[in-house]
Amino acid sequence: MTIAGKHALVTGGGSGIGLAIARALAGAGAEVTITGRRAAVLDEVAGAGLYPLSMDVTQEHEVAAGVAAAVKARGPVQICIPNAGIAEGRALHKTDAAFWRQIMATNLDGAFYTVRDCLGGMRQTDWGRVIAISSIAGIKGLKGAAAYSASKHGMIGLIRSLSEDYLGTGLTFNAICPGYVDTEIISRNVTAISARAGVSEQEARAMMVEANRHKRLITPDEVAQAVLWLCGPGSSSINGQALEIAGGQV
Known part of the structure; x- marks a missing residue:
């Protein structure tokens, strides 16, 4: 099994972890749609198998339209990487509703919209890999970052539930939890x-x-290589897992 020719979509793919993942997937032969809110950033790194798509994951209609446009251009999405996120801490007694919603809208709602709208292609082809970029904060919680930690725990819950829904099919769902x-x-x-x-x-x-x-x-490439492994040969029994990349036990 190879990912050559498969269509991957990476949110927050213009920089950092997302860009490292996108480049690794493209290097393995995938056609990679990279999304983000800043078109100029995406355009700067586009090319060599990376195709830019301006999309705000907090906006349901933008995700639906963006995924549809990507599918029309490059075929069904079979590798979905919900990576876009906000990493910002704030003590709970200083957390207002606007800050809470901003974190949830990007980290959790954005992952939900993205995965949901990419699932159609995977169900159609009976092969797919969803790999959400969570955090060690989704495993143990992070002091002074209740909203962020809650959003990353939520991502893992979403992934684990989907893995149960699609047991025994060609679809797997995992989360990566970097330090x-x-x-x-x-x-x-x-x-x-x-x-x-x-x-x-x-x-x-x-x-x-x-x-x-x-x-x-940790280097972004360490995370990217874990994604390649989860998409590659021999990975089909890795499902519903939260893979910690933190240099030791969390």
């Missing part, structure tokens, strides 16, 4: 943690490095 990954999100969080905790940016970065069990940041 701190070396992307631009780290840079943004360094500034936020520094201001919130009253520490230097160097100390804030060290806090995130220390949180990974092997005491280094």
Whole structure:
């Protein structure tokens, strides 16, 4: 079994983990639709098997129209990677409804819309891989980030339920749960943690490095290689799992 010629869709595919996954899939021969809200960012990295599609995952109608356009251009989506997300912490007593909804709309609602609208092609072809990018915060919870943690737990619940729905078919559903990954999100969080905790940016970065069990940041390519494995030969019995990439036991 090969993914060559298969159509993959990666949300948040213009940068960071999403871009690494998209490039790995394209390198293995897939036709990859990359989505995001910033068309200029997508256009900059497009080419070599990557096809840009401007789409806001928080908007149900945009996801429906975007997936339909991608299917029309490249055929049924058989590899779906709900990756788009917001990684931002806030103490619960400082969390208002607007912040809560922003996190849920992107991280959880966006995953739901994307998977639901991609399922048609998988059901039609009786082969599919859904690999949601969750977080170790979806496994154990993250201090000071209740909304984020709840959204990532929700992603895993969605994946596990779908894996039960499609047992014994050619479709599998898994989640990947990375620790701190070396992307631009780290840079943004360094500034936020520094201001919130009253520490230097160097100390804030060290806090995130220390949180990974092997005491280094994870590379986006490490996550991408796990996705390739879940799409490749011998992966069909890996289903309903939350795969931790954190350098050790969480």
